[in-house]
Amino acid sequence: MADPLEHYRNKRDFTRTREPRGARSRRSTALRFVVQKHAAVGCTTTPLPELDGTLKSWAVPKGPSLDPARRRMSVHVEDHPLEYGSFEGEIPAGEYGASHVIVRTRASGYRRRPPATAIGRASSSSNCGARSSPVDGPSCG
Numbered sequence: 001m002a003d004p005l006e007h008y009r010n011k012r013d014f015t016r017t018r019e020p021r022g023a024r025s026r027r028s029t030a031l032r033f034v035v036q037k038h039a040a041v042g043c044t045t046t047p048l049p050e051l052d053g054t055l056k057s058w059a060v061p062k063g064p065s066l067d068p069a070r071r072r073m074s075v076h077v078e079d080h081p082l083e084y085g086s087f088e089g090e091i092p093a094g095e096y097g098a099s100h101v102i103v104r105t106r107a108s109g110y111r112r113r114p115p116a117t118a119i120g121r122a123s124s125s126s127n128c129g130a131r132s133s134p135v136d137g138p139s140c141g
Contacts, residue, residue, distance in 0.1 A: 003051070004052070004054050004079050005022045005054065005079060005080075006107070007078040007079070007083055008022065008064070008078045008079060008080055009073055011078065011096040012095065012096055012115070013095060016092050016094075016095055017088075017091055018088055018089050018090075018094060019084065019087055020081050020083035020084055020092060021081070022081025022082070022083055022084070023081065023082075023083070023098065024079070028116070030108055030109070031049070031050045031051070031108065031109050032049075032050045032055070032062040032082070032085050032105040032106070032107065032108050033047070033048070033049045033050065033105075033106075033108070034047075034048040034055065034084075034085040034086075034103060034105065034106055035047050035103070035104045035105040035106075036048065036087075036101055036102065036103055036104060037101075037102050037104050038091075038097065038100065038101040038102070039099040039100065040091075040097040040098060040100040043063070044059055044061050044063075045060045045063040045064055045104070046058065046059055046060065046066065047060065047064075047130070048080060048084065048085060049072075050082065050085075053081040054079040054080060055079065055081065055082060055085055056076070057076070057077045057078060057079060057080050058075065058077070058080055059073045059074065059075045059077055060072055060073070060074045060075055061073065062073075085106070086101075086103070087101060087103075088102050088103055090099055091103060109121050111137065124128065
């Protein structure tokens with residue numbers, strides 16, 4: 001199997017950015033979920049759910065809506081290393097995603113299904129429990 005972080009690493013110059021390079025990915029039963037905000041292209045909210053040893057990254061350019069009837073576009077981008085879930089700081093100008101990154105929310109939980117069957121089945125009966133906490137901090141801009 002190819003390295004799931006190859007695309008992530010190819011987009012970054014780790015001699016210029018403090019972003020984590022990422023250790024070998026590993027699966028766990030205690031899953032993490034992180035929401036970050038950054039201003040790479042406007043003010044962007046990025047949910048990062050853990051699955052199969054990486055954080056799956058989704059850009060939500062207009063941010064999430066509290067109204068379930070309103071749809072928001074999300075774009076899947078490259079997978080990120082698990083260590084990215086605690087990354088905050090400046091991505092330098094000229095680097096991919098250049099902006100200030102902050103963590104807005106962290107959550108952890110557990111899964112009772114194998115990853116392949118869990119995708120696309122999030123609902124109130126998903127056999128999943130989670131603990132989350134918002135992280136105080138400034139918003140973009």
